[in-house]
Amino acid sequence: MLKRTLFPFLLCSLTILSQKSYADSVCQAVDLKCEYLIDPLGIDAGHPRLTWRMSDGRQGAAQTAYELVVGTDSVGVSRNKGNCWESGKINTSAAMAAYAGKGLEPFTRYYWRVLVWDKDGAPAQAGRIASFETGVMGTGRWSGSWISDGNSIQVKPAPYFRKVFTADKKIRAARAYIAVAGLYELYINGQRIGDHRLDPMYTRFDRRNLYVTYDVTAEVQEGKNAIGVLLGNGWYNFQSYAVWGFDKAPWRGRPAFCMDLRVTYEDGSTEIISSDEQWKTSLSPVIFNSIYTGEHYDARLEQPGWNTTAFDDSAWKGVINRAAPSGHIVAQTMQPIKNVEEIAAQTMTRINATTYVFDLGRNIAGVSRITVRGTAGMTLRLKHGERLYPNGEVDQSNISVHYRPRDDSDPFQTDIFILKGNGEESFMPRFNYKGFQYVEVNSDQPVTLTKESLVGYFMHSAVPPVGHIHSSNPTIDRIWSATNHSYLSNLFGYPTDCPQREKNGWTGDAHIAAQTGLYDFDGITIYEKWMADHRDEQQPNGILPSIIPTDGWGYEWGNGPDWTSTIALIPWDIYLFYGDTLILAENYDHIKRYVDHIDEVYPSGLTSWGLGDWVPVKSVSPVELTSSAYYFADVSILGKAAKLLGKQDDFIKYSALAAKIKNAFNEKYFHPGTGIYGSGLQTELSVPLYYGLAPDSVKYRVATNLAARIAADSSHLDVGILGAEAVLNALSENGFADVAYRLAAREAYPSWGWWIVNGATTLYENWQIDAKSDISLNHIMFGEIGAWLFKGPGGIKPDPENPGFKNVLLEPHFVAGLDRFEATHESPYGTILSSWARERHKITYAVTLPANTTATIRFSLSGKERIYLDGKRLTGFTAEGTYQVEAGSYQFVIR
Ligand code: BGC
Numbered sequence: 001m002l003k004r005t006l007f008p009f010l011l012c013s014l015t016i017l018s019q020k021s022y023a024d025s026v027c028q029a030v031d032l033k034c035e036y037l038i039d040p041l042g043i044d045a046g047h048p049r050l051t052w053r054m055s056d057g058r059q060g061a062a063q064t065a066y067e068l069v070v071g072t073d074s075v076g077v078s079r080n081k082g083n084c085w086e087s088g089k090i091n092t093s094a095a096m097a098a099y100a101g102k103g104l105e106p107f108t109r110y111y112w113r114v115l116v117w118d119k120d121g122a123p124a125q126a127g128r129i130a131s132f133e134t135g136v137m138g139t140g141r142w143s144g145s146w147i148s149d150g151n152s153i154q155v156k157p158a159p160y161f162r163k164v165f166t167a168d169k170k171i172r173a174a175r176a177y178i179a180v181a182g183l184y185e186l187y188i189n190g191q192r193i194g195d196h197r198l199d200p201m202y203t204r205f206d207r208r209n210l211y212v213t214y215d216v217t218a219e220v221q222e223g224k225n226a227i228g229v230l231l232g233n234g235w236y237n238f239q240s241y242a243v244w245g246f247d248k249a250p251w252r253g254r255p256a257f258c259m260d261l262r263v264t265y266e267d268g269s270t271e272i273i274s275s276d277e278q279w280k281t282s283l284s285p286v287i288f289n290s291i292y293t294g295e296h297y298d299a300r301l302e303q304p305g306w307n308t309t310a311f312d313d314s315a316w317k318g319v320i321n322r323a324a325p326s327g328h329i330v331a332q333t334m335q336p337i338k339n340v341e342e343i344a345a346q347t348m349t350r351i352n353a354t355t356y357v358f359d360l361g362r363n364i365a366g367v368s369r370i371t372v373r374g375t376a377g378m379t380l381r382l383k384h385g386e387r388l389y390p391n392g393e394v395d396q397s398n399i400s401v402h403y404r405p406r407d408d409s410d411p412f413q414t415d416i417f418i419l420k421g422n423g424e425e426s427f428m429p430r431f432n433y434k435g436f437q438y439v440e441v442n443s444d445q446p447v448t449l450t451k452e453s454l455v456g457y458f459m460h461s462a463v464p465p466v467g468h469i470h471s472s473n474p475t476i477d478r479i480w481s482a483t484n485h486s487y488l489s490n491l492f493g494y495p496t497d498c499p500q501r502e503k504n505g506w507t508g509d510a511h512i513a514a515q516t517g518l519y520d521f522d523g524i525t526i527y528e529k530w531m532a533d534h535r536d537e538q539q540p541n542g543i544l545p546s547i548i549p550t551d552g553w554g555y556e557w558g559n560g561p562d563w564t565s566t567i568a569l570i571p572w573d574i575y576l577f578y579g580d581t582l583i584l585a586e587n588y589d590h591i592k593r594y595v596d597h598i599d600e601v602y603p604s605g606l607t608s609w610g611l612g613d614w615v616p617v618k619s620v621s622p623v624e625l626t627s628s629a630y631y632f633a634d635v636s637i638l639g640k641a642a643k644l645l646g647k648q649d650d651f652i653k654y655s656a657l658a659a660k661i662k663n664a665f666n667e668k669y670f671h672p673g674t675g676i677y678g679s680g681l682q683t684e685l686s687v688p689l690y691y692g693l694a695p696d697s698v699k700y701r702v703a704t705n706l707a708a709r710i711a712a713d714s715s716h717l718d719v720g721i722l723g724a725e726a727v728l729n730a731l732s733e734n735g736f737a738d739v740a741y742r743l744a745a746r747e748a749y750p751s752w753g754w755w756i757v758n759g760a761t762t763l764y765e766n767w768q769i770d771a772k773s774d775i776s777l778n779h780i781m782f783g784e785i786g787a788w789l790f791k792g793p794g795g796i797k798p799d800p801e802n803p804g805f806k807n808v809l810l811e812p813h814f815v816a817g818l819d820r821f822e823a824t825h826e827s828p829y830g831t832i833l834s835s836w837a838r839e840r841h842k843i844t845y846a847v848t849l850p851a852n853t854t855a856t857i858r859f860s861l862s863g864k865e866r867i868y869l870d871g872k873r874l875t876g877f878t879a880e881g882t883y884q885v886e887a888g889s890y891q892f893v894i895r
Contacts, residue, residue, distance in 0.1 A: 027056040029114045032130035036524050042135030042213025044331040047098040054851040059888035061851035065091045065117040077111040106137040139329045144274030148256035149281040150320040158286035161229040163279045170266040174220040179211035181325040182255025183232035183431045187307035188219040196336035201493030202235045204549045205325045206251035207536040210332035228307025231255035232289045232431030240290040241404045249551035280316035295429035299420035334525035339457035353446035358454045362761035363437040365489035365499030366459035369428035376421030379444045384413040384436035386777040394440035398775045399500040435500030435778045460488040466826040467520035469789050472819040479752045483786035486763040490780045494530045498776040504547040508563035509781040512725045516786030518577040542597030560610025561630040568634035579804020584641040605664035613683045613720030617750045621683040626722045629691040632661045675701035683723030690726035703734035725784040732792040737813035794823025804828045808855040829853045845892040857883045868893040
């Protein structure tokens with residue numbers, strides 16, 4: 001019996017193993033992506049970016065040339081014939097190219113293949129044929145009208161829409177294109193289409209709307225078909241009340257959509273079924289939905305079969321045509337939000353016959369699903385929160401502070417489920433998410449629930465994980481994991497500050513967390529979309545709001561360079577991590593407008609515009625010091641981008657402006673006698689080091705003072721979010737890695753470890769766990785430590801001269817107090833491994849570099865150690881103390 005069950009498993013794992021080693025040993029182009037997605041549907045880009053990586057396990061493996069073949073005929077492409085583009089053999093190691101063939105047609109599937117040549121100039125084995133399919137490619141090309149049910153913005157129930165059509169020939173393919181102001185679920189013949197959640201992503205609806213494409217060939221059938229659409233409010237029709245006034249958003253309207261269903265028949269003809277005045281509408285059982293607070297569902301109002309052909313819709317009413325919400329209807333080319341993980345409740349506490357509290361065991365962003373039996377009309381309220389009162393009930397007082405309800409009809413982070421009473425019933429909200437660990441279920445009648453009655457779903461933009469940290473210190477590993485949980489809890493098609501109290505696209509929080517995100521997740525598609533949101537929100541004079549997207553709130557408060565430098569910092573980070581200049585080119589004029597505005601208002605080069613070192617432990621650093629550092633970073637990035645993009649005049653102009661800011665900064669804040677900045681606070685010393693304002697000649701002195709300051713502060717942090725971003729890097733980049741590690745690993749207040757030892761599974765907003773304000777338990781703004789783990793102990797850094805990890809800067813810090821550390825990052829070229837272990841006086845350092853990359857290794861050692869590679873004493877260090885290696889695996893021994 002045992003044998004029989006085990007055998008298939010063994011066989012299967014053997015097959016997987018042999019497939020894997022085969023794939024690694026065969027030299028070929030793999031991971032083919034278009035616009036950073038695998039075989040995407042519905043792209044609008046006229047020159048989509050094609051990327052790949054070379055799989056080749058040999059030492060020194062490198063690509064010497066590539067050739068791209070793109071065509072509409074897959075058989076032709078498989079024979080290396082592309083009727084749209086044949087790039088010809090290009091002698092380069094670049095693993096990315098923008099399509100440069102014949103003009104792309106909308107609604108068309110293109111196949112492509114890349115041929116690569118290895119380090120010896122031999123052609124690699126042909127890889128798979130990839131594809132991309134164009135979408136509508138232009139707002140003017142839609143056939144459908146924008147329709148709504150014509151109700152006012154105050155009407156609460158979510159509208160259903162339906163339409164029946166006949167496909168009278170054999171179907172070859174069918175695609176649904178749907179653009180929505182609000183949120184939607186799409187159904188064909190009763191089937192829900194796709195597994196995206198909260199589509200489309202939030203944009204500034206009156207400037208840009210996203211549409212989503214689906215392959216619905218399997219759902220559309222010859223004969224009669226029914227299309228069903230359910231619309232939710234999302235940020236488009238905000239019916240709750242909170243301090244930011246989204247209920248008064250200029251774009252606000254009753255949710256509406258525009259849809260084209262393109263059916264291609266076997267005979268080559270096409271038919272488009274569109275949203276128009278022939279559709280019918282009715283209110284749904286979703287009797288209230290708010291992205292901010294919750295969803296209310298009355299199962300008694302269900303209309304079984306509403307989205308099928310058999311349904312009698314004679315009682316439904318007509319729809320109205322309305323104007324498009326904006327003139328830009330563009331493809332949503334990004335990783336969608338999904339229910340990524342199902343989380344079982346760890347415990348359930350029965351408080352009394354009508355009240356139960358479920359604990360998921362960890363804090364998440366997402367929703368819960370309840371499964372229950374009861375009578376018709378029985379009402380459950382599901383209250384979600386991060387904390388419990390001493391009596392075991394859910395306490396929302398840390399997260400409901402900015403909520404301004406006008407009555408009790410819309411309780412905060414609470415779903416309301418009214419049962420229909422016919423056996424087991426389930427409810428999960430469609431158009432809302434929350435931040436929570438606990439769910440308190442209150443019933444208006446006695447009810448029996450078990451631990452299995454409720455599950456949680458961790459929702460976020462489903463960005464693929466690309467980073468991993470593992471060390472000999474469990475607290476460090478848990479900090480890394482909590483950081484990632486907060487990062488993902490705050491990624492919903494735009495980066496947010498927290499998933500409960502605000503869900504706002506706070507700029508400052510996002511740039512602080514960007515590198516953490518990029519080391520750990522393949523998030524380029526989210527950031528590219530968010531930069532388009534920036535461009536939509538920027539005023540002609542360059543000013544950006546502090547939250548993006550916004551209803552208008554945030555142009556007056558919180559939007560200095562310490563927050564809104566996202567306009568420069570994020571494109572630069574993307575350039576470093578992906579080696580792609582497009583994001584710099586697309587945002588170039590916007591960075592410039594932003595920088596020019598600051599230059600105009602603050603001609604001295606120093607600016608006091610900003611919030612400063614937010615939520616500090618105790619000491620408060622001057623706003624001008626931190627804001628000017630971000631301003632300097634932006635101007636420096638602008639200068640570097642000008643150079644990359646061949647804008648020589650701007651390069652000269654902004655390099656000079658950067659030099660001016662640096663001088664003004666050092667003149668005002670640096671004290672040459674003492675080697676301190678300002679009054680010598682941790683933030684004051686860290687920020688100039690991290691942002692490159694401290695001249696090389698004084699860096700070590702400043703870092704020494706920083707280490708001394710920390711010692712004087714009882715070896716604990718005394719920073720807010722800006723200082724926390726800088727301090728660990730400032731120390732480890734300037735000779736004090738051990739001090740950085742001690743701060744990072746500290747478990748006493750105030751520290752990241754303090755949260756962890758107190759049970760945190762996400763990062764908090766405040767160092768003080770019992771703070772009276774600013775105490776969400778799922779904030780990412782102290783999250784740069786995630787990136788620091790890769791850069792500091794892991795030592796993996798992108799090289800600005802050869803970005804995208806084409807050349808990797810490897811500078812591991814074998815810090816005192818840690819015995820083992822392993823960092824891996826799946827770069828665009830493949831997996832980089834940097835791993836070390838200490839055994840008495842010996843350190844073994846293992847490195848793996850993917851094909852087509854190199855690394856510059858620097859060991860930060862005291863100078864007395866000897867370094868061996870493959871048993872031989874290592875020589876060949878450059879004058880700068882670095883050692884250059886090519887792709888492959890290496891093991892260094894340091895004694
Ligand atoms: C947010 C922060 C944000 C800050 C700006 C808070 O309410 O939650 O994360 O950056 O305001 O001051």
